[in-house]
Amino acid sequence: MLNTAPEPSRLAEAEERQRQESQLIARILAGESQLFHELIRPYERSVYMIVLSMVKDAADAEDAAQEAFLRAYTKLAGFRAEAKFSTWLISIAVNEARSRLRRRKTERTESLDDDSDDHATVSPAVLTDWREVPSQLVERHEVRAILQQAVAALPPIYREVFVLRDVDELSVNETAEALAISVPSVKVRLHRARLMLQRELAPQLQGMVKPEKRRFLWF
Amino acid sequence: MVLNCKHVWEHISEYLDDSLEEALREEVQRHLDHCEVCSAVLDSTRNILVLTGDDRTFSLPLGFSERLHRRLDDEMQRSLHG
Numbered sequence: 001m002l003n004t005a006p007e008p009s010r011l012a013e014a015e016e017r018q019r020q021e022s023q024l025i026a027r028i029l030a031g032e033s034q035l036f037h038e039l040i041r042p043y044e045r046s047v048y049m050i051v052l053s054m055v056k057d058a059a060d061a062e063d064a065a066q067e068a069f070l071r072a073y074t075k076l077a078g079f080r081a082e083a084k085f086s087t088w089l090i091s092i093a094v095n096e097a098r099s100r101l102r103r104r105k106t107e108r109t110e111s112l113d114d115d116s117d118d119h120a121t122v123s124p125a126v127l128t129d130w131r132e133v134p135s136q137l138v139e140r141h142e143v144r145a146i147l148q149q150a151v152a153a154l155p156p157i158y159r160e161v162f163v164l165r166d167v168d169e170l171s172v173n174e175t176a177e178a179l180a181i182s183v184p185s186v187k188v189r190l191h192r193a194r195l196m197l198q199r200e201l202a203p204q205l206q207g208m209v210k211p212e213k214r215r216f217l218w219f
Numbered sequence: 220m221v222l223n224c225k226h227v228w229e230h231i232s233e234y235l236d237d238s239l240e241e242a243l244r245e246e247v248q249r250h251l252d253h254c255e256v257c258s259a260v261l262d263s264t265r266n267i268l269v270l271t272g273d274d275r276t277f278s279l280p281l282g283f284s285e286r287l288h289r290r291l292d293d294e295m296q297r298s299l300h301g
């Protein structure tokens with residue numbers, strides 16, 4: 001997740017997947033339309049998550065995700081093999097979410113045009129003695145809620161970069177391509193998003209880790 | 220140049236992605252080796268990314284997949300007969 005440089009085996013895996021996808025796409029375009037189900041199955045979660053993070057409402061997000069998959073189906077003949085299918089699909093989803101936001105913009109206070117990266121530095125929460133938060137904590141509903149709320153509270157331009165990179169696990173380059181922004185912009189926004197989350201979440205999560213049972217020390 | 224804590228914070232994200240150029244990465248590493256504050260900032264950030272990247276944190280709504288594939292089938296049928 002965190003490494004941009006893929007290991008050789010993962011690279012081979014990715015190439016193999018891309019090869020299989022091109023074959024699937026060719027067969028779908030040749031008339032085996034049912035194979036489209038198989039083609040998109042690995043990306044259901046990624047598409048839903050980026051759309052949800054943008055439109056925020058679950059029902060609207062589900063509808064937007066469905067529309068994005070339908071659009072991908074009808075536009076499939078226009079897909080160029082030099083792009084990665086997943087990135088192409090996610091950029092369709094991003095556009096679907098953006099057009100929905102534009103439609104409801106008048107009712108919203110959040111502005112889509114507020115695309116300026118302001119350059120004030122984000123400072124992290126300063127802690128010493130960070131106790132690791134075990135990942136089983138995610139099984140607790142209130143922990144998931146805290147994480148979801150913190151991500152939802154990020155400013156939109158940081159949120160979309162963060163979700164593509166750290167939830168959907170796209171690379172920095174793929175994130176730039178899917179959002180049609182530059183690689184340096186992705187890096188700056190990602191950095192700020194991550195530090196904002198650290199500042200918001202580290203103190204809260206720290207408080208949820210039970211301190212180790214105090215052993216009685218007899219002197 | 221000796222990096223202070225604020226400089227190091229500027230590079231946390233790229234450090235985590237292992238995308239800092241070599242010389243800078245070493246500088247950051249040297250600072251982290253002896254600074255408790257920055258190590259805690261780094262560890263907590265990394266840890267939070269593990270939690271947000273966990274499939275259980277952001278999961279699909281129940282029945283999402285079934286509804287999606289049903290709708291796709293409907294639309295494919297329609298385009299076939301329309």
Ligand SMILES: [Zn+2]
Nearest residue numbers: 224254256257
């Ligand atoms: Zn420091």
